[in-house]
Amino acid sequence: MTTVKIDIVSDIACPWCAIGYARLEKAMEELKEEMEFTIEWHAFELNPDSSGNGEPILQALSRKYGRSPEEMQENQAHMMKIAAELGLNFSKLQERHTRNTFDAHRLVKWAGEQGKQTEMKMACFDAYFGHALNISDVDVLADCVEAIGLDSDEAREVLASDRYADTVREDEARYQQAGVSAVPAYIINQKYLVSGAQEPNTLIGAFREITSES
Template sequence: MQTVHIDIVSDIACPWCAIGYARLEQAMQELAGEMRFDIRWHAFELNPDPSADGEPILEALSRKYGRSRDEMQAAQANMMEIASNLGLNFARMQERYTHNTFDAHRLVKWAGEQGRQTEMKKALFDAYFGHAANVADPDVLVGCVESVGLDGPEARRVLASDEYAEDVREDEARYQEAGVSAVPAFIVNEQYLISGAQEPAYLVQALRQITGENEDD
């Protein structure tokens, strides 16, 4: 059985990243008898300025995209419905505030060394979209850590240091240089790019095609 490596470039603050991974999970379940999957998460910051925290999300998005608050609210409501159908908790996504996610990305790196990277990422998505939690707050981050069975005091020590900061910056630079300007981005076997939160059926077809091409090489 072929192992498929998928590098996922995403941000905790990106709702389509959570939706995209949930759709990928469905595709991977369908392909479980054909392929094994190795998932690795990489950092991208939608709000890289740490001093810009704390703006209500609807106002921030309205200004960013030049659309009315009502239009952004409708778009968010549509995402909430999509998420609900995928079993995701987006209950409070319209109540959230903008937050810098650099420290959250550091903890995703740390969790990856303990085999809990995907669990950590999903816990952060749930905190932000399901509970409108401040994912720049160390207490919130440690709560996510503990929810996936990792060591809270050790995570707090990591947050108080600059550990994994260079790893996050290298991630961001590498994928920006590679042309990734929007997330989610899925890089399959380090050479095939799938952009956006594609439907499970599309992902199944794409992964079958990619693995078929690899077998032909």
């Protein structure tokens, strides 16, 4: 069976990253008799500013894109519909605030060492998009850790230290230098780039084409 390695560059604050992974799961399920997939998550920060207490998301997006809050609300509602069809909880998507995700990325790295990197990422997505929780808050992150069956006390120790900080920064720098400026981005077999939250059929076609060239 062909092995396919997928490095996913994403941010926990990016709704399309959650949608993109749900679509990727469908593609991988469709191809499970043909290919074996390994996944590794890499950090990207949409909001690297860690100061302040965040800003209402519709207000922040309106300013960022130069569009009205009503337009951004419509855009978010569209994402909520897509997410619901994929079984994702985006019920509080429009109620969240902008948040810094650096510490969450550190815990994704830590969870990865215990074989639960994807589970940690999914727990963070659910906390932020499904419950509008402050994903930069230590207690919220500890609850995410507990939800996937890892030791929340150890997670708190990680957050109280600077463990994995350099790893996250190196991750971010590496992929920015490689030209990744938007997420999600998938690097297939460390060679091919697929950008955006592509539909499952698009991904299936890309994987088959890539593996036929290998």
